[in-house]
Amino acid sequence: MVPLTLVISLVCLPYLTPVGSSYSPISGDCLRSKGPRFSPSPRWPDSPATAGGSSQLVFTCTVNTTLTPSFNVTWIKDGEVIKPSDRALFEMDDQVLKIWPLMDTDGGNYTCTITDNEGLTCSYSGFETVVPYDPENAPVIVATSPVNGVKVVSLGDSIQISCTMTDGSSGMLFTQRIWTRNGSELDDTSHYYWDSLDHPDGRKELVLNITNVTSEDLGEYTCVAKNNFGRDNKTITLQQFQPGTGFKLTTWQIAVIAVGGFVTIAMATVAIVIIRIRRKKEHIEWPPLDPEKYDVPGYQLEYDVFISYSSEDEDWVKNKLFKELLSMGYNINIDFKDFVPGMAIAENVMDSIYKSRKTIVLMSKNFLRSMWGQFELQQAHNKAIAQRKDVLILIKYDKCKVPGKLMGKTFLDWTDETIQPHFWQRLKDAIGDPVNYAEINQLPVAEDQLPVTDDQLPVVGDQLPVAGDQLPVRKQDDKNSEENKVEKENQNNQKKDVDNVQLRQKKKRQKMDESEGMNEEELEGIRISQEEKMQLII
Structure with a gap:
């Protein structure tokens, strides 16, 4: 029991x-x-x-x-x-x-x-x-809304006022946060109700909401924060707006508005300037080409393709594009492999474009902002017009704006994920099969393929001797005569091209001989001038 x-x-x-x-x-x-x-x-x-x-x-x-x-x-x-x-x-x-x-x-x-x-x-x-008592653990009210401590309202409005404080507690004590009106503590009701908000920096904000403001609500509202270490308070005055009197701005409010307006105008001006500079950089302009007057330099083809790109896109070009084209068997001309040290950049670019059957342009925002990118694109574009051949292949690498001069051309869009599975096959189709130009350029011309002169033409025996004006005239003979004339003109042009090539090769050798004694700093300083560039363009 x-x-x-x-x-x-x-x-x-x-x-x-x-x-x-x-x-x-x-x-x-x-x-x-x-x-x-x-x-x-x-x-x-x-x-x-x-x-x-x-x-x-x-x-x-x-x-x-x-x-x-x-x-x-x-x-x-x-x-x-x-x-x-x-x-x-x-x-x-x-x-x-x-x-x-x-x-x-x-x-x-x-x-x-x-x-x-x-x-x-x-x-x-x-x-x-x-x-022990520690003043630093007492709460401190650091901000109020409105900041000037005066809230002007119209009767019937629903408004908010708030105060933000540091809790001040060391973790052992509770901080009490309340609102008082004209010295009396407010209860949390439907007319007066508040929210407690936690800020990321650890501060607390006590928001007082007043619905349907009446004349009895006008007066002083005090935000109080207290714990055993101490207390702090801030007062906000609720005033009624008087129609016809207007709202008078204080000196600091006028200063804030003035500074804010100035900063806004300055930021807008800077933004407009930056946008115009970017648009200008992305907008390609060059003088229109006259095919009748444009002198196409004489070169022998040595490469399947030349890659033109911005140095800022070098990682993708080296590790992706260059390796894929090599695996396809193409002979590639690219700056880090084929540009001759000591030679002007513009001359290296010209050699690369005219010695290559195709030119790939990696179109990107970086490329459009590059002066040399625009120059390379212009030369490839001019070659296409002058030779009337489709030598330009455009690859859109990022979300850039295609220049107006190239809007009519088809390009490969690397940014389109639906195209990427077929991207490399389409690029191969655009370039064509690899060509061994080393063998082609070294092959001698067979004697039976050399052009035939007039004194070597066969003479039909049964027509001798016959006066020249009595010789039979055939349409086929006229055609052969025209072909011989064209062939002869082509031979002259070919000889002229060979002379030009030899002259350029001689200049290259001279440049290479001069560069052997230069250090890296001297080589880095060799650049084409604006006058040289314009001469090459025109």
Whole structure:
């Protein structure tokens, strides 16, 4: 059978536990249904408390005077009896103990003991923590909205005002945040309601919403933040807008508006200039080509393709495009492999374009901003017009704007994922099969393929001697005569081209001989002038 005293203890335990504290033991005769009783339960202050300032410790042990009309209360801290002093005050027949002002040493275990006339006792003990005062842990209101502390409203409006604060708590203390109006604390209702917002930097914002503003809502609203370390507050005044009086801007508001307007205009101007510069760089202009006057340089083809690109796109060109074309068997002309050191860049570009059967242009934003990219594109474009051949292959590498001069040409779009599976086959079809130009340029011309002169033409015996004006005239003979004339003209042009090639090769050798004695800094400084460039273009 369960002892009666244990049942009574379990039933009475909730009523003996102090409010605002965790469970603390009750001791004495009251646990054995004898002696005095607490009624209501003892009350201990919230823990931790802060030393200094206005904080104080208030302990309450109220005696049930109905059961125990005569009693004596003793207060003990850490085993020592507390006696009245300047800092220890007793009230209500010693049932209430107040300690103020607080010191760091006031923390410890506090016990109140009730003793009746028969010497029976009932005691309650609880531990109280006191932390040192630190002004930095007091909350601070750092901003309000509106910033000038004045909100002008019209009756019937729904408005918001707010204050932002640093919590100020070291993590042990709770910071209370409230709004007051004309000195009285506001309740959170449908007319006045607030939101608490957490900022990423750890600050707290307390927003007060007022719906359907009336004349009674006008006045001063104070945002209050406080904890045991201290408090801070800021006041915002709600004023009614007066029609006809206008709204008068303060000096700082006028200054802010002026500075903001100036900054906005400056930023807009800079943005317009940048956009125009970019458009100008991306817009390609060169003088129109006159095919009748354009002198096509004489070269022998040595490469299948020349790759023109921006140095900023070099990674994709080297690691992707160049390797893929090599695997297809093409003989490729590209700057890092074939440009002659010491030779002007423009001359290297001209040689590469006219010695290559096709020119691939990697069209990108970087390419369109490059002066040399535009020059290479112009030369390839001019070659296509002058020779009336489709020598230009365009690859769109990024989301760039295709120049107007090239809008009519078909290009391969690398940015289109649906095209990429077929991209390399389409590029191969555009270039054609690889050609071994080294063998072609070294083959001698067979004698039976040399052009035949007039004195070597066969003469039909049965027509001799016949006067020249009596020779039969045939359409086929006229045709052969025209072909011979064209062939002869082609031979003259070919000889002229060979002479030009030899002259350019001689210049190259001279340039290479000159560059052998130069260091890298001298080689890097060799560039074509604007006048040379225009001569090459025109």
